[in-house]
Amino acid sequence: MFDAMSPALLIIDMQNDFVASGAPIRCPGATDICGSIDELRRTARTAGIPVIFTQERHRAEMVDFGLELEYGEPLHCLEGTAGPDFYPALTPEAGEFVVPKRRYSAFFATDLEILLKGLGVDTLILTGVATDVCVRATAQDAQQLNYRVFVVPECVAGTTEARNEAALDNIAYVFGSILPAREACTLLSSTSANPRLSKADRGAPGATRSAA
Template structure:
């Protein structure tokens, strides 16, 4: 993982936990698994980048997101937009705010990754079948290697989660066990 970075996708209150408006289903150890992987990354000098979905209070920037009965979520100034307290970014981490599913779409993520000398991204977070997969697709299209540790992601349903992991592993990158990443 010499040229890797971890991208923690949308681990926000509107997606994870009891108060989530779009609850992502996962193993109960999702947060602990992410904490363990992030500690490993920071100890080994691997950059950590967070994404934070955020929308304006007047909803003008949701685009097509609300077309399929998706509830209003991640509105600026609400608790739902905040990154989970247990996974708060540290001062050495980076935070990319985004208004669409992919962390690459109209953000400076690609510039940051190139500046850090990264060619491999490790995606964790929520939702496997929405923002994680959209980011994986764009990453692969921008010639980054993609790795998803299956214990560190959550989907909008178990069925969608598994389908997204299968799709990512088939064409976009590799789905691996967390322990496979934390070797050496």
């Protein structure tokens, strides 16, 4: 099943305004998935597989929300506040990439695809929040751009549990596959190291890369 894949692990929007207690758009269960995501991240790093964080950010002037706020979303991830910061239990490490974004999909008006092409990636393992918003939007765009998509159910959380389950069902119907965490670890550990990553990046302390 996993032959000849060149995967990357995508960690979507694990930020204070979606994960922390009292957050404006807190996803129930988001704190509980940090450990499972980190386990996948450690497996990917050891195997030499790219790890990419996305980070939603909005200007303090609120000029880049578009129509989002018209449909009931509260203000979130404003630059100059702690909201866009990564949740402390799961922050990027040396050699991992950070892709800032303004909208739901990690592909929309970002350079994620440029990064993936540069790394020779053809398969995405999706984790993070919210399953029914940014994870689903990213899965749809990825599939339309001819990337294989896997979503790890133990590593995602939705805005509600019902929406989480509905989004997973929708993704499995047409946009990708639901891959249990154990199988995701197998995929990562059995895949050849990405030749475009430096061995020095694996597990070493230091600055993260920004794809901005």
